[in-house]
Structures are given as C-alpha cells and as structure tokens.
Amino acid sequence: MSVCVRVREEVVKLGLCAAALVSVAVLLVLVGYIFFNGAGAINPAFLLESPYRFEHGGIFPQVVGTFFLVAVCLLFAVPLGLATAIYLAEYAADNLVTRSVRFFVECLAGIPSVVIGLFGLVFLVYFLGFGVSLLSGGLALGFMILPWTVRASEEAIKTVPYSYREASLALGVSKWQTIRGVVLRNAAPGIITGVLLGMGKAVGETAVVLLTAGSGLESFLPRSLSDPVGSLPVYIFMLATQGHTSAASSRAFGASLVLIAMFLLSSLFALLLRNRFVRRKRRKIW
Amino acid sequence: MGEKIVEWALFVSALSSIFIVFFILAFLLKEGFPALTLGWREFFFGMTWHPSHDQFGIFPIVVSTFVVGIGALVLAAAVGIPAAIYLAEFSPDWLRNLVKPSVEMLVGFPSVVLGLFGLTVLVVFVRDAFGGWGECVLAGWVILAIMTLPHVVSISEDSIRAVPNGYKEASLALGATQLQTVRKVILPNARSGILASLVLGMGNAVGETMAVLMVVGNPNIPWIPHSALEPVRVLTSTIVIEISYAVWGSMHQHALFALGVVLFAVVAVLNAVTTAVIRRGKGGWGRD
Numbered sequence: 001m002s003v004c005v006r007v008r009e010e011v012v013k014l015g016l017c018a019a020a021l022v023s024v025a026v027l028l029v030l031v032g033y034i035f036f037n038g039a040g041a042i043n044p045a046f047l048l049e050s051p052y053r054f055e056h057g058g059i060f061p062q063v064v065g066t067f068f069l070v071a072v073c074l075l076f077a078v079p080l081g082l083a084t085a086i087y088l089a090e091y092a093a094d095n096l097v098t099r100s101v102r103f104f105v106e107c108l109a110g111i112p113s114v115v116i117g118l119f120g121l122v123f124l125v126y127f128l129g130f131g132v133s134l135l136s137g138g139l140a141l142g143f144m145i146l147p148w149t150v151r152a153s154e155e156a157i158k159t160v161p162y163s164y165r166e167a168s169l170a171l172g173v174s175k176w177q178t179i180r181g182v183v184l185r186n187a188a189p190g191i192i193t194g195v196l197l198g199m200g201k202a203v204g205e206t207a208v209v210l211l212t213a214g215s216g217l218e219s220f221l222p223r224s225l226s227d228p229v230g231s232l233p234v235y236i237f238m239l240a241t242q243g244h245t246s247a248a249s250s251r252a253f254g255a256s257l258v259l260i261a262m263f264l265l266s267s268l269f270a271l272l273l274r275n276r277f278v279r280r281k282r283r284k285i286w
Numbered sequence: 287m288g289e290k291i292v293e294w295a296l297f298v299s300a301l302s303s304i305f306i307v308f309f310i311l312a313f314l315l316k317e318g319f320p321a322l323t324l325g326w327r328e329f330f331f332g333m334t335w336h337p338s339h340d341q342f343g344i345f346p347i348v349v350s351t352f353v354v355g356i357g358a359l360v361l362a363a364a365v366g367i368p369a370a371i372y373l374a375e376f377s378p379d380w381l382r383n384l385v386k387p388s389v390e391m392l393v394g395f396p397s398v399v400l401g402l403f404g405l406t407v408l409v410v411f412v413r414d415a416f417g418g419w420g421e422c423v424l425a426g427w428v429i430l431a432i433m434t435l436p437h438v439v440s441i442s443e444d445s446i447r448a449v450p451n452g453y454k455e456a457s458l459a460l461g462a463t464q465l466q467t468v469r470k471v472i473l474p475n476a477r478s479g480i481l482a483s484l485v486l487g488m489g490n491a492v493g494e495t496m497a498v499l500m501v502v503g504n505p506n507i508p509w510i511p512h513s514a515l516e517p518v519r520v521l522t523s524t525i526v527i528e529i530s531y532a533v534w535g536s537m538h539q540h541a542l543f544a545l546g547v548v549l550f551a552v553v554a555v556l557n558a559v560t561t562a563v564i565r566r567g568k569g570g571w572g573r574d
Contacts, residue, residue: 119310
C-alpha cells in the first residue's frame with residue numbers, strides 16, 4: 001500500500017470520526033446551553049410558587065401537573081401494554097388476529113403526536129365530554145406510549161429462558177401462575193426499563209398535551225381528573241413563543257432545565273437498570 | 287376456569303391497540319371529510335390557504351413540509367451515515383459505548399426544549415449571518431436534522447454491524463484497503479438498513495411538531511418557499527397553531543382535521559416503505 005493511499009485512508013477515517021463526534025457534541029452543547037441559561041432562574045421560589053403571567057412566580061403547578069399527567073398516562077398504558085405483551089408472547093397462536101394486533105401496535109407507534117392530539121381533542125375532549133382536562137391529556141399520552149410499553153414488555157418477557165417456564169410447569173403450577181410468579185418476576189427489570197423510557201417520552205411531549213390538557217399557564221393544581229392541568233412543556237412553549245421579555249426567556253430556560261433533568265434522570269435510571277439486569281443475568285448463568 | 291378468564295382478559299386487552307387505531311382513523315376521517323365537499327381538487331391542489339375566506343388549498347403546506355423534511359434528512363444523512371460507519375467499523379469500544387447511548391438519548395429529547403434552543407440560538411445566528419427573518423427553512427432543516435440524526439445513526443450502525451465478518455475478511459484478503467472494503471462490501475450489504483433508517487427518519491421529520499413550529503416562522507398565508515431563508519408553514523405547525531382559534535364545527539376546523547388525515551397518510555406510507563425495505567433486505571443476499 002503506497003503512502004499516498006494510506007494517508008488518504010487515515011484522512012477519511014478522521015472525517016468519519018469527526019462526524020461521530022459531531023453527533024455527540026450536539027447533545028452536549030444542547031444540555032450545556034440549557035444548563036448555563038437556566039441555572040440562574042432556579043431558586044426555591046421558582047420551584048415552589050405558582051406562575052403569575054409570564055414573568056412572575058414559579059412553576060410548581062407545572063411540575064406537579066406534569067407528574068399527574070404522566071401518572072394517568074402510565075396507569076392507562078402500562079397495564080394495557082403489559083397485558084397485550086403477555087398475550088402476544090405467551091398465549092397468542094400465529095394467526096390472523098395476532099398478526100393484526102402486531103400490525104396495529106406498529107401502526108399506533110408510527111402515528112405523529114399531533115394526530116394523536118387531534119384525536120384526543122375530538123374524541124376525549126368533545127365526544128366523550130371529558131373536556132380539556134387531566135384525564136383527557138393523560139389518556140391521550142397513554143395512547144401515544146402504549147406501543148412502546150407493548151414492545152418493551154414483550155421483549156423483556158421473551159428474554160426469560162424457556163427452561164424457567166418448564167421448571168415451573170413441571171412442579172404442577174398452572175400457566176397463569178407461572179407467568180405471574182416466574183416470567184414476570186424475571187422480566188420485571190426489562191419491563192421497568194421500557195416504562196421509564198416511555199415515561200421520558202411522555203414527560204417531554206408537548207403537542208398532545210397542548211391540545212388536550214390545558215394552556216400551560218395554570219396557576220393552580222387540578223382538584224379532580226376533569227380539571228385542566230398545567231404542564232412544563234406547554235409552559236415552556238407559551239413562554240418561548242408569547243413571552244417576549246428577557247425575564248420570560250430566562251424562566252423558559254429554567255423550566256427547560258427542570259424538564260430535561262426529569263427526562264435525563266428517567267433515561268439514566270432506565271440505562272442503569274438495564275445494565276445491572278444484564279450483569280446480574282450473566283452472573284447467574286456461570 | 288380461572289385460567290380461561292385470564293386468557294380472555296389478556297386477549298381483550300391485546301385488541302385495544304386495534305380499537306384505538308380504528309377510532310383514530312374513524313374520528314379523523316369523520317371530522318376531516320366535510321373539507322372535501324368544497325372540491326377535492328381545490329383542497330389538494332389549491333394554492334391558497336385562507337381560512338377567513340373559506341379557501342383551503344393545502345398544496346403549498348404539503349410542498350413546504352417535504353422541502354423542510356427532505357433538507358433535514360440530507361443534513362442528517364451527511365453526518366449520520368459517516369458517524370454510523372465510524373462507530374461500527376473503526377471506533378474503539380470505549381468511544382462507541384459513550385457515543386451510541388448519548389445519541390440514542392437524543393431520540394426522546396423533549397422537542398420543545400430543542401425548539402427553545404433553536405429559537406434563541408439558531409434563529410438569531412441565521413438572522414445575523416444570512417439576514418432575513420431568521421425563522422426560516424434553513425433553521426427548520428438544522429433543528430429537524432438534530433431530531434432525525436439519532437434514528438439515522440442508531441439504525442444504520444446496527445445494519446453496518448450486521449454485515450458478516452467473513453465478507454470483510456474476504457475483501458481484505460483480496461488486497462482491498464479498509465475504505466475500499468467499506469465502500470464496496472459493507473455499504474452495499476448494509477444498504478437496506480441505511481435506507482430504512484432514512485425513510486424512518488423522514489417519517490419522524492414530517493410528523494415532528496413543536497421544534498419545527500418554533501423555528502420555521504409560520505407566515506399567515508402559507509407559500510412555497512423560493513429560498514432557504516424564507517419562513518414557511520408545515521402540516522404540523524398549521525394544525526397546532528390554527529386549531530386553537532378555529533371555531534368548532536366550522537369548515538376551518540374540518541380542514542385542519544383533513545390536514546391531520548393527510549399527515550397521517552404521508553407518515554403511514556413512509557412507515558410502510560421502511561417495513562418493506564427492511565423485509566426485502568432480509569430476504570436477498572449476494573446482491574451487488
């Protein structure tokens with residue numbers, strides 16, 4: 001290989017490396033920028049008071065509202081997704097019904113969030129009469145992350161070795177008891193990882209919540225499921241697009257910092273859990 | 287007995303996804319259909335979207351959506367595919383273990399935060415450097431490329447790694463250099479995965495809402511942009527902005543739901559293409 005060719009190879013490799021580094025740099029710059037601009041806005045009052053117009057007060061109802069929305073969303077999506085996954089992984093025969101369930105789960109995963117928001121608006125808010133509320137917002141978010149909980153749960157269930165099930169069945173335990181006591185217990189870390197990732201998605205989702213749950217500037221906590229609820233993403237959106245003062249802008253960064261902290265924490269937790277799970281499983285085998 | 291009940295309950299739960307998709311389709315079509323009574327030709331190919339005059343031509347909005355989506359994809363591919371090649375073939379393990387999870391974390395990054403970043407950094411930069419409004423197609427390209435990048439990197443990298451080592455060894459044994467091997471052996475064999483990542487990224491770019499909305503400007507009357515520095519309106523931003531003041535039950539509201547149906551259809555087609563590409567790639571080997 002001539003020197004010239006070798007040099008060219010190395011140069012191209014350097015270029016490829018640069019592309020890879022750019023991909024990471026984007027995330028670092030993004031998080032860094034939000035941190036430096038948002039950290040100044042964070043203080044106890046900002047976290048514990050209610051907002052007043054764009055420039056005053058805190059984001060307490062928005063933070064709590066986001067948690068409420070995610071809670072309703074998970075209460076809907078996790079049981080349903082888990083049940084779907086158990087059916088697909090443990091019971092389903094390979095027939096038309098099963099294949100269509102899989103197909104429609106993929107379909108649902110592909111639907112853009114703003115379309116889910118439109119559906120939430122016409123179906124939940126108007127047709128079922130839930131109004132612009134915590135319930136509508138939470139359910140609409142639930143529709144959105146349902147396919148992710150199905151996928152993650154099914155994959156986790158499939159990693160449980162078949163011999164575990166055989167051992168349980170050989171002891172005379174029934175199928176459902178085996179699933180509950182053996183399969184789900186061993187798949188739990190994987191399922192929780194999937195739920196955490198879905199949670200990260202729901203926490204940051206704006207379009208769905210904007211159309212179904214409230215205007216974001218609510219200065220009160222919802223007292224029931226049918227009250228409108230403020231949320232961090234919508235609050236940030238309102239401040240960024242309609243609050244034209246520097247105070248509003250710095251508060252938008254403060255709220256963003258809190259939001260990405262919630263997002264990164266749930267992602268990080270999911271990652272750690274997955275790694276620990278993998279390591280534990282390896283140790284068990286040997 | 288109890289076992290049977292459990293199985294039935296699980297089965298009924300499994301059907302829920304089917305029902306949800308059907309309900310979404312049914313309600314969207316029901317709400318969107320009246321917009322077509324103005325004439326499907328005027329709706330799909332009409333050049334003016336002017337709700338207060340009852341004019342609902344979506345052509346400029348659809349074209350703008352593709353202009354923004356395709357430009358973003360080109361940018362994401364230009365960075366993402368080389369990055370995927372590096373991570374799969376040349377990167378030391380520690381670097382890959384650092385880069386890949388970080389990039390994948392970008393997948394779920396809250397888009398409204400990205401939009402805020404775009405609005406305060408990117409738009410200002412574009413305005414200072416190139417003039418114009420700042421909120422424009424170019425800003426949309428960059429922001430969407432950032433959102434599409436993780437899909438492209440992650441899926442392309444997986445498909446490049448899936449190329450069997452034997453192929454590479456055979457190529458190297460024939461005296462090909464590493465880069466020749468990458469170009470002639472690895473990329474052709476990973477082609478379907480890379481293509482799938484691009485189509486999937488396109489679907490995500492077209493369906494992405496908040497980040498795009500915040501940086502593309504959204505002029506009152508949508509038009510087809512003549513340069514990258516003009517503001518535009520895309521499907522998603524039109525829906526979110528106008529649904530807040532469209533009178534419920536008016537033709538305007540129906541037209542917005544019809545836009546939702548169009549968006550749904552475009553993304554569904556792109557997803558179907560992704561699935562088909564992946565399936566075809568799995569079947570045939572030894573091509574090229």
